[in-house]
Amino acid sequence: MRPMMTGERPRGAGGLASSLALLVCASLFLASPAMAADAPKIDTGNTAWMLSSTALVLLMTIPGLALFYAGMVRKKNVLATLMQSFAICCLVTVTWFVIGYSLAFTAGNAYIGDLSQFMLQGFGKTWDKDFLLGGTVDTTIPESVYMMFQMTFAIITPALICGAFADRMKFSAMCIFMVLWSITVYSPIAHWVWSTTGWAGAMGVLDFAGGTVVHINAGIAGLVCALVLGKRVGYGRDNMHPYNVGYAMIGASLLWVGWFGFNAGSAVAANGRAGMAMAATQIATAASALGWMFAEWMTKGKPSLLGIVSGAVAGLVAITPASGFVLPGPALIIGIAAGVGCYVCSTSVKNFFGYDDSLDCWGVHGVGGIIGALLTGVFAFGPLYGGTGGSAHQLLIQCYGVVATLIWSGGMSFVLLKIIDITIGLRITKDEEVEGMDITLHGEQII
């Protein structure tokens, strides 16, 4: 996602494209603003791939994540759960256009961007130019495409949080929380890690496609939501069996396919690194799915469909920060670690502490994100990104990234939830919860 580290330059797919890219790079070194260029510098191959990736990542939220979550809730809350992902998609699109993109990707300071691209101003002038991230790093794609690609990440991150408070949050409260969260939590953390001026990127935190920015971020926010909202009525006593695990399987499969846009797209180029990210993603996901399946088979006696698809999602999460930094061998190890680790955290650990993280937002995204972020520091392969590779020092830097995300996201989420709780209230009434959110909040239901 952060397209190039220092000293790195984009490479085109073919010979002609790469020589063109070299020319572009050379001119970058010589003439600094490079705005007066007469030859087009947009790389069509890279742009085509990024347009495709953007569509793939949007597919992850609608309908991928929407179906994944809706399949796991009870019949009376299926439509409300689908509605959450869809509404967040629309809300964050507008938020990102108005202020989110500007706060995340303009220069600003080390902690947050500025308002120089409020309402995406400036797009009318630069629409046919290659986008220089932070004015310095050439992405070789138009800024409209870069902004859209990043928008799809900004959309899925809050949508992931919905898994933690399933079945019990007011729709109005959720809309307000998600908009505020996108502005005050997502944009700053994306800025830290992926902008040219952010402190985490400068420190050397490796996060290829969003282990910290997307998954740990959403995971900890979800855990805070689960704790602040409290358990569902009847949790641990009533039969809360999923409406349709088949929906969850379809949703997880769409997530898997869309994730190639998420991870391989984060190379911001159609190049060897994107290919390696794709390979690592596939291998880690399969390994994690098998890890979860066998762990469940051994401890509970049966390998469940919900188990294997949950394991696949855990693997996708864990390989996210690592994908452009590791080779296929380590991807397998990261996958197995995520499958088994997330299984334990979503079952035994959750039951031990007794919190109702209903669809395991923390257990899968938080824990999987942390496993992936830390193992990236261990297994990073230097030549792939022009860095020094995995080391104890890199692991320590990864820890800073993880801890900072946990603190900022957890703390801000808590504050936002408390403010909303005091003003309009967070939770639906007990009667509404028993009756189901589909009919009480949206006036629709599955018969």
Added chain:
Amino acid sequence: MKLVMAIIKPFKLDDVREALTPLGVQGLTVSEVKGFGRQKGQTEIYRGAEYHVNFLPKVKIEVAVPSDLAEQVVEAIMKAAHTGKIGDGKIFLMDVERVVRIRTGEVDAEAL
């Protein structure tokens, strides 16, 4: 007249219907029901959350027949729905005071 009500395993429904037709049974009402007997329930596990499902899906059939046919019907259902495993179900036999065919107003034997 008698009413035979039987609770059977869902996948035995077609066998039962085929066994009753040769006996001259003219009609049958079927409902999908849930319940438990000695079979008790099953355990479902979703991501480590265990739910004991007390009520299992069954099919209830109801057939009203002339009294002299009742024993044969009971026997036919028993044979057709039998698997020998726990959970095969039960048959209840009861008296019927009156039957009315709504379309014609015919009563009792003519209405069956």
